[in-house]
Amino acid sequence: MSVFSVEIFLVVFGLALLCLEAFVPTLNRRTLAGISIGGVALAFILFVFASKSATDLPAFVQPYHQLDTLAVFYKGFALVITLLVLWLTVESSAYLTKFTPGGNYSELFSLPIFVCVGMMWMASAKDLITVFVSLELVTVSFYVLVAFARKSNLALEAGVKYLILGALSTGVLVYGIAWIYGVTGALSFEGIGAALALPATSKSAALLAAAFLLSGLAFKVAAAPFQMWVPDVYQGAPIPVTAFLSVGSKAAGFVVLTRTVEAFVVKGSIIASEVQGLLIVGGALTILLGSLPAIFQTSVKRLLAYSSISHAGYLLLALGAGSARFDLNPGGVVAFYLATYLPMTVLGFLVLAVLRAHGGGEDLQDFRGLSKRSPLLALAMTLALASLAGLPLTAGFMGKLFVFTGLVDQAAWGALVCAVIGAATGFYYYFRAILVMYTSDSQKADLLKLSVGTKIGAAALAVVIVVIGVYPKPLQHLLMPATVSVVAH
Amino acid sequence: MSVLEIVILLPIIAALAIWLGAPARATSVGAAILNLLIVLGLLFQFKSASAGGSGMAFESARVVLDNPAITFGVGADGVSLILALLTALVTFAAVWQIAADKPAIYHIASLLIAGGGLGAFLSTDVFFIYAFHELALIPTFLMIGLYGHGEDSHRKAVAWKTTIYLGAGSLVLLAGLAWLVLEYSGGQKLTFDLNALRAQAALTPLPVEKQGLIFFVLLLGFGTLVSLFPLHSWAAPAYATAPTPVAMLHAGVLKKFGLYGLIRIALPLLPQGAQVEWVQQALLFMLLGNILIMGFVTIAQRSLDQVLGNSSVMHMGYIFLGIAAGTEIALQGAVLLMFAHGISIALLFALAGRMRNQLGTLELSKLGGLASHAPIFTLLFAFGAFASLGLPGLANFAGEVMVFLGAFGSNGSTEFGPMQWAVVVALWGVVMSAVYMLRAFRDIFQGTANAGLFMNDPVLSQRIPLILLAAALLIVGCCPWLLLDLLKSLSAAKVAAM
Numbered sequence: 001m002s003v004f005s006v007e008i009f010l011v012v013f014g015l016a017l018l019c020l021e022a023f024v025p026t027l028n029r030r031t032l033a034g035i036s037i038g039g040v041a042l043a044f045i046l047f048v049f050a051s052k053s054a055t056d057l058p059a060f061v062q063p064y065h066q067l068d069t070l071a072v073f074y075k076g077f078a079l080v081i082t083l084l085v086l087w088l089t090v091e092s093s094a095y096l097t098k099f100t101p102g103g104n105y106s107e108l109f110s111l112p113i114f115v116c117v118g119m120m121w122m123a124s125a126k127d128l129i130t131v132f133v134s135l136e137l138v139t140v141s142f143y144v145l146v147a148f149a150r151k152s153n154l155a156l157e158a159g160v161k162y163l164i165l166g167a168l169s170t171g172v173l174v175y176g177i178a179w180i181y182g183v184t185g186a187l188s189f190e191g192i193g194a195a196l197a198l199p200a201t202s203k204s205a206a207l208l209a210a211a212f213l214l215s216g217l218a219f220k221v222a223a224a225p226f227q228m229w230v231p232d233v234y235q236g237a238p239i240p241v242t243a244f245l246s247v248g249s250k251a252a253g254f255v256v257l258t259r260t261v262e263a264f265v266v267k268g269s270i271i272a273s274e275v276q277g278l279l280i281v282g283g284a285l286t287i288l289l290g291s292l293p294a295i296f297q298t299s300v301k302r303l304l305a306y307s308s309i310s311h312a313g314y315l316l317l318a319l320g321a322g323s324a325r326f327d328l329n330p331g332g333v334v335a336f337y338l339a340t341y342l343p344m345t346v347l348g349f350l351v352l353a354v355l356r357a358h359g360g361g362e363d364l365q366d367f368r369g370l371s372k373r374s375p376l377l378a379l380a381m382t383l384a385l386a387s388l389a390g391l392p393l394t395a396g397f398m399g400k401l402f403v404f405t406g407l408v409d410q411a412a413w414g415a416l417v418c419a420v421i422g423a424a425t426g427f428y429y430y431f432r433a434i435l436v437m438y439t440s441d442s443q444k445a446d447l448l449k450l451s452v453g454t455k456i457g458a459a460a461l462a463v464v465i466v467v468i469g470v471y472p473k474p475l476q477h478l479l480m481p482a483t484v485s486v487v488a489h
Numbered sequence: 490m491s492v493l494e495i496v497i498l499l500p501i502i503a504a505l506a507i508w509l510g511a512p513a514r515a516t517s518v519g520a521a522i523l524n525l526l527i528v529l530g531l532l533f534q535f536k537s538a539s540a541g542g543s544g545m546a547f548e549s550a551r552v553v554l555d556n557p558a559i560t561f562g563v564g565a566d567g568v569s570l571i572l573a574l575l576t577a578l579v580t581f582a583a584v585w586q587i588a589a590d591k592p593a594i595y596h597i598a599s600l601l602i603a604g605g606g607l608g609a610f611l612s613t614d615v616f617f618i619y620a621f622h623e624l625a626l627i628p629t630f631l632m633i634g635l636y637g638h639g640e641d642s643h644r645k646a647v648a649w650k651t652t653i654y655l656g657a658g659s660l661v662l663l664a665g666l667a668w669l670v671l672e673y674s675g676g677q678k679l680t681f682d683l684n685a686l687r688a689q690a691a692l693t694p695l696p697v698e699k700q701g702l703i704f705f706v707l708l709l710g711f712g713t714l715v716s717l718f719p720l721h722s723w724a725a726p727a728y729a730t731a732p733t734p735v736a737m738l739h740a741g742v743l744k745k746f747g748l749y750g751l752i753r754i755a756l757p758l759l760p761q762g763a764q765v766e767w768v769q770q771a772l773l774f775m776l777l778g779n780i781l782i783m784g785f786v787t788i789a790q791r792s793l794d795q796v797l798g799n800s801s802v803m804h805m806g807y808i809f810l811g812i813a814a815g816t817e818i819a820l821q822g823a824v825l826l827m828f829a830h831g832i833s834i835a836l837l838f839a840l841a842g843r844m845r846n847q848l849g850t851l852e853l854s855k856l857g858g859l860a861s862h863a864p865i866f867t868l869l870f871a872f873g874a875f876a877s878l879g880l881p882g883l884a885n886f887a888g889e890v891m892v893f894l895g896a897f898g899s900n901g902s903t904e905f906g907p908m909q910w911a912v913v914v915a916l917w918g919v920v921m922s923a924v925y926m927l928r929a930f931r932d933i934f935q936g937t938a939n940a941g942l943f944m945n946d947p948v949l950s951q952r953i954p955l956i957l958l959a960a961a962l963l964i965v966g967c968c969p970w971l972l973l974d975l976l977k978s979l980s981a982a983k984v985a986a987m
């Protein structure tokens with residue numbers, strides 16, 4: 001069985017779920033949630049077996065589809081985050097019922113599955129057309145998801161902002177694709193790389209194409225100077241969708257960015273140093289524009305939004321300044337970083353969702369006294385925030401270590417200074433949030449009653465954060481063959 | 490599982506157990522006693538265990554990452570063992586004296602600081618040395634912010650200042666360590682393993698000028714953590730504000746991390762770095778700032794916690810002097826002084842905390858005459874204060890003398906260079922210490938007691954950890970060779986580097 005069939009299964013499953021909802025309107029949401037989670041979990045299990053046993057694809061997709069380590073990793077990543085988001089949707093059902101007309105939010109169980117398929121497809125894209133089609137599948141689904149809580153003004157505002165700016169960025173991206181086709185005569189990454197290595201290719205035109213492509217993708221990953229939409233959209237969207245945007249959409253953007261940049265900086269490429277410089281400057285700028293405004297945030301959701309921006313900055317730096325001496329190439333480091341970013345971000349949003357479900361808001365004030373109300377959640381959130389801040393022995397530190405070492409190796413001192421400033425401010429705002437949880441003067445003193453699922457989920461994510469922080473070797477090995485293509489025929 | 494791993498993990502596991510609901514005081518005190526006993530046992534076994542040349546004992550390693558190669562390696566030489574002993578002693582004293590009415594988080598924080606400190610001192614991998622130190626910093630920040638003394642806004646401000654200074658210092662340090670590791674792995678695989686790095690440093694030393702640059706970056710990073718002048722301004726307010734056990738552990742133990750890093754990482758890997766002329770001059774300038782300027786600042790303080798906090802910053806200058814000199818005697822003296830300072834400052838902070846609890850103030854002008862109703866307390870305080878000002882017979886004296894002698898004779902000739910001038914100037918620090926410590930002692934304990942100011946002696950059970958600390962000062966002061974015997978490896982490493 002090929003990994004490819006898992007994608008087919010998910011498409012069919014997503015459509016079936018939509019039909020189920022249309023033809024059996026009496027079905028209650030809990031059942032629907034169970035079915036969707038079960039389906040994705042089944043897909044994940046199938047995927048695990050398929051990724052181990054075979055890497056070969058049906059002949060008719062081979063021209064568009066590749067299955068290297070990175071692709072397999074991102075497919076797994078997409079399945080995991082989708083599962084977590086569906087679970088978060090269940091956790092925040094109270095909020096969703098309140099803010100959707102008729103309390104009807106059943107589509108929220110099928111749309112993430114389509115996003116997942118898009119992400120999986122994108123991960124193994126070999127050319128820009130496949131990228132574009134799958135990216136649109138992801139983005140259009142997100143337009144709907146962001147504006148889902150229609151009875152909330154914030155959500156509507158977020159939806160409109162995301163739709164308009166997203167459509168604009170798509171335009172820029174297509175323009176970039178057209179230019180790159182004009183310059184190189186190719187749409188596949190391989191062809192683009194080969195053409196860029198020829199001295200005859202026009203450098204200025206190639207740079208223009210690269211600028212458009214990178215700008216379009218910078219919007220998708222929330223990198224400066226295209227990061228303006230992030231805080232508002234994150235704040236307005238329902239919590240599961242925000243988590244999905246923050247982790248899933250970012251991963252989707254970065255897998256494309258990785259492939260594109262790899263094509264741009266192939267050996268002998270005429271624009272390699274410019275593209276790398278652009279990534280490093282953009283990364284440094286993103287870190288500053290993400291972490292400095294974060295100091296002033298009082299809403300945890302906005303705080304996480306700015307944090308997400310600054311993490312995009314580190315990821316860009318990882319992509320632009322990888323060290324040739326790691327076992328992981330830049331793309332591998334990015335994947336590693338994203339794998340560490342997943343548990344900490346999802347955990348942060350889970351705690352937000354639980355507080356929301358218990359009548360709290362999303363402000364720092366609402367976190368007061370959390371350590372008294374639920375020691376487990378407080379500890380889990382502490383770990384998540386410490387990991388976001390990049391403290392050693394948590395997952396977040398390993399990613400930062402790779403980035404810092406790469407920057408030193410490339411002698412990118414300016415970017416290193418920006419990264420240090422960003423990390424130091426990070427200590428400030430993440431620690432402020434931690435501190436608030438342990439101050440006891442809270443308006444609410446009732447104990448939080450957590451469901452067993454929440455408890456297990458929070459504990460599991462916290463354990464993952466610590467385990468990756470202390471013992472990152474298995475994750476590294478998972479990503480390591482990324483340097484050599486595993487598609488051995 | 491090796492015995493050193495147990496030493497490191499025991500406090501952390503105990504902290505976790507308390508968080509899960511184990512009885513706080515019993516668990517933490519039990520873990521602290523057990524750890525103290527294990528460390529004492531290790532001290533006795535060290536000689537036979539380290540017979541194999543490298544000076545390291547009890548080594549074991551687990552690979553956690555392949556490339557860059559990171560191993561959770563543990564091992565102890567004399568320096569790390571002395572600091573582990575310091576940690577175990579101070580931890581025991583700190584958790585013992587946490588009053589029953591304090592929340593469990595006091596115990597958790599103390600244990601985490603202890604575990605982080607032990608991990609940093611006993612790891613043999615640069616990554617874990619760094620990581621464990623950071624682990625120990627978090628509870629410090631939290632405890633200052635949550636349970637610090639003083640006004641709400643003041644406490645928060647101090648917590649932020651500390652967080653940002655130490656956070657930025659750690660990041661500079663991280664960049665410096667990354668640079669060091671990259672330079673030494675030359676086109677090969679990156680490794681953070683200290684032994685491998687050391688072998689590489691002996692095989693292909695870096696150019697002297699580059700060594701100086703990297704050393705300087707590390708000095709800025711480690712120096713911020715140790716409160717090297719002019720990066721020191723976080724330290725005194727942080728100690729004055731921190732809850733007593735945290736002040737004891739941070740001033741007594743955690744602050745030694747930066748010095749330990751210089752001795753363990755910077756000096757062996759960059760043997761000529763500290764001797765580069767401009768680095769040497771910058772370091773001498775900064776450490777004299779610690780001693781002289783902070784000496785005057787300390788004299789100007791009017792409150793005991795500020796006197797202690799500032800004096801702690803000041804005394805770091807002597808240890809930096811020992812590191813700057815880099816001779817065998819000076820380095821051994823510096824390590825001895827690290828131990829002595831840790832014990833004496835922890836004792837003083839413990840006593841100051843008790844005074845604050847009972848009297849509600851630490852203003853020198855409001856205190857007086859305590860000796861008449863709390864003689865044992867006075868005696869214990871005298872041990873700490875007199876050790877701190879360098880009275881012969883107590884631990885600090887031996888260390889200070891060795892640092893001064895070692896630094897003075899460091900260039901092997903009778904010529905008067907910058908180092909000799911620095912020693913002459915630094916010696917005035919001893920006088921200044923005497924001024925502020927004796928004045929503080931007089932103001933607090935002598936004369937007639939102010940009306941309404943009454944304080945009773947600690948009962949026997951409260952005395953135990955304090956007496957233990959005082960005894961350590963006396964024993965090491967009278968028989969410094971007990972610890973100096975452990976420091977043979979320091980000279981061996983130095984000779985190998987020459």
